[in-house]
Amino acid sequence: MKLQLNIQPLNTWLNINNEPLIISGPCSAETEEQLLTTAHLLAATGKVSVLRAGIWKPRTRPGEFEGIGSIGLEWLKRAKAETGLPTAVEVANAKHVEEALAAGVDILWIGARSTVNPFTVQEIADALQGVDIPVLVKNPVNPDLQLWAGALERINRAGITKLGAIHRGFSSFEKSSFRNEPMWELAIQLKTLCPELPIINDPSHICGNRELIPYISQKALDLDMQGLMIESHVDPSVAWTDAKQQVTPAALAELADRLTVREPESKNEAFTDQLAELRKQIDKIDDLLLQKLGERMAIVGKIGEFKRDNQVTILQVNRWDAIIKKGISFAKALKLDLNFTEKFLELVHGESIRKQTEIMNAGKAEKGIAAEAHTEVKS
Numbered sequence: 001m002k003l004q005l006n007i008q009p010l011n012t013w014l015n016i017n018n019e020p021l022i023i024s025g026p027c028s029a030e031t032e033e034q035l036l037t038t039a040h041l042l043a044a045t046g047k048v049s050v051l052r053a054g055i056w057k058p059r060t061r062p063g064e065f066e067g068i069g070s071i072g073l074e075w076l077k078r079a080k081a082e083t084g085l086p087t088a089v090e091v092a093n094a095k096h097v098e099e100a101l102a103a104g105v106d107i108l109w110i111g112a113r114s115t116v117n118p119f120t121v122q123e124i125a126d127a128l129q130g131v132d133i134p135v136l137v138k139n140p141v142n143p144d145l146q147l148w149a150g151a152l153e154r155i156n157r158a159g160i161t162k163l164g165a166i167h168r169g170f171s172s173f174e175k176s177s178f179r180n181e182p183m184w185e186l187a188i189q190l191k192t193l194c195p196e197l198p199i200i201n202d203p204s205h206i207c208g209n210r211e212l213i214p215y216i217s218q219k220a221l222d223l224d225m226q227g228l229m230i231e232s233h234v235d236p237s238v239a240w241t242d243a244k245q246q247v248t249p250a251a252l253a254e255l256a257d258r259l260t261v262r263e264p265e266s267k268n269e270a271f272t273d274q275l276a277e278l279r280k281q282i283d284k285i286d287d288l289l290l291q292k293l294g295e296r297m298a299i300v301g302k303i304g305e306f307k308r309d310n311q312v313t314i315l316q317v318n319r320w321d322a323i324i325k326k327g328i329s330f331a332k333a334l335k336l337d338l339n340f341t342e343k344f345l346e347l348v349h350g351e352s353i354r355k356q357t358e359i360m361n362a363g364k365a366e367k368g369i370a371a372e373a374h375t376e377v378k379s
Contacts, residue, residue, distance in 0.1 A: 003149050003194035005156045005163065010198040010226055013134055013162040014086075014107075016049055019261045021227025023088060023107075023200065024252055025052040026234075027242040028065065029072035036079055038234045041249035043083035047256040050107060051076070051085040052229060056096055057241060058113045065240050073103035080104075088136075092120065094127035101131065109136040110151065112168055112205075116140040121151045125158040134162035136200065143170040145186050149193060165190060166229060167220070168202035179208025179245070182216065184223060191224075204231040204245045213247065214255050224264050230255075293348070297355060304356035314356045320349060 014021070024042055029035045035053055042048045053076055057067035076087045086106035091097045092114045100108060108128075114120045115138055128135065135155050140147040148165070156163055167187040169180030187199055201220030203213045217228050233239045236246040247255065266272060307314060324345060331341035 003152070003190075003197070005152060005194050005197060006161055007156065007163045007196060008161050009196070010164065014049065016227075020221055020256075020259065021050075021200065022048050022252070022256060023050040023052050023227065023229040024048045024232045024249075025088075026239070027054050027204075027231045027246055028057055028240050029053040029055055029068050029075055030240050031068075032075045032078070034234060035072070035075045036082065038232060038249065039079035039083050039085065041234060042232060042252070043085055045249055045253035045256070047253050048085065049227075050088050051079060051083065052088045052231075054241070055089050055100075056092060058092060058111060070099055073099060073105065076105065077103055080106075091124060094123050097124055097127040101133070107134045107136065109166060110138060110155070112138045112141045115151045116142065116144075116147060118147075118150060118154070121154045125154045125160075128155065128158045128160055130159060132162070133160070134164070135160045136164045136166050138166040138168050138202070139170065139186065141171050143172075143181075143183055143186055145189055145193075148186075148190060152194075152197070164198040164200060164226070166200050166202050167206075167225065168229075169206035177212065178206055180206050182206050182219075184219075187225070188223065198226040200227040200229055201225045202229045204229070204242070207245060209244045210236070210247050210251070213245075214258065217255065218259055221259060221261060296348070297351065300352045300355050301359060304359035307356065308360050314353060314360065323349065 010016070010021075026035065026038050039051050042051065053072065055067050055069065055072040055076070057065065059066050073089070076089065079085070080087050087104075088107035088109060089096075089100050089105050090111045091100055091108050092111060097108065110121065110124060114124070137148070137151050137155060140151070152163065152165060165187075167182075169178060170183050170186070172181040174181070187201075191197065191199060201217070203216035203220065206216050207213050213230060217230070220228060230252060231242065231246040232249050232252045233243075233246040234248065236243050236248060239246055266275075304314070306312075324342065327341055327345045328338055331338055
């Protein structure tokens with residue numbers, strides 16, 4: 001499936017003065033002084049292309065700070081006038097859209113909690129009908145590629161052609177170093193569905209702490225994402241929301257200086273020729289891998305029939321344990337990543353179980369049909 005979107009290239013609707021594109025500003029606009037001071041410091045770094053600030057904040061529980069509200073839009077307007085930076089805010093309903101547009105906000109983004117609800121996205125899309133403004137769509141809270149793609153389609157069908165996605169990671173039951181698991185494969189899948197779609201990474205929300213932001217930022221750029229949205233506060237220690245994941249403007253400038261920006265293609269003919277040759281070798285090995293997997297599954301099918309005919313269960317735990325131990329030992333010798341090896345073996349084993357289950361059930365179905373036919377003949 002391809003994602004058919006009518007969109008304009010990023011560089012035609014956003015003046016990117018620096019590489020990479022950096023959208024930055026406080027998680028929440030708290031006071032006029034806090035926002036203006038942060039904005040001026042960010043502009044002075046020369047690294048920031050867009051000023052962001054949370055005006056309306058969706059909070060998990062009532063009673064928490066839910067944003068300064070509409071008055072913050074006036075502060076953003078002043079910040080733009082004084083620094084020259086275009087502004088961006090999150091919108092979660094039609095009223096937010098109307099107020100942001102009236103205040104002259106330059107870019108809107110739809111948050112993860114909104115993307116998860118098609119009714120909310122459609123309400124925002126309806127409010128955007130006939131408007132020419134860039135809109136960025138964050139991935140939904142849960143790892144659901146179809147929801148993300150659907151939200152982009154709804155906004156695009158409203159006539160928004162200056163469209164991009166924001167990868168901010170996904171919630172997970174598993175505890176890790178990250179606030180939200182990156183699950184890079186989902187962002188890559190989205191890029192595969194629509195190669196022309198610009199994707200911006202949000203390392204602040206992926207990391208949940210400022211120490212990991214440089215690592216995630218570099219990885220995002222290495223995966224050919226078009227920019228970064230990083231939260232910055234004049235004094236993160238006193239921030240009203242998400243204090244741990246915000247950086248000072250000075251720290252942001254230092255981070256930006258250390259990033260390595262690579263090109264997706266090279267004009268060096270020798271490099272291109274050598275890369276093409278290496279890719280041919282990869283293609284041959286991939287073909288062999290698939291061929292061997294096919295041969296393996298054919299044997300799995302024979303084992304399934306053998307088990308069925310001898311009334312033996314599909315799963316033998318001891319056998320699976322032996323496969324894992326042998327595979328991990330072999331992977332170590334080959335210098336393969338153990339986590340990758342285990343996941344690969346689990347996928348192969350899962351498909352083997354599925355295939356044998358299909359064979360077992362097919363045998364039962366055939367017996368059932370034969371029994372029915374026999375009954376009908378007798379009657």
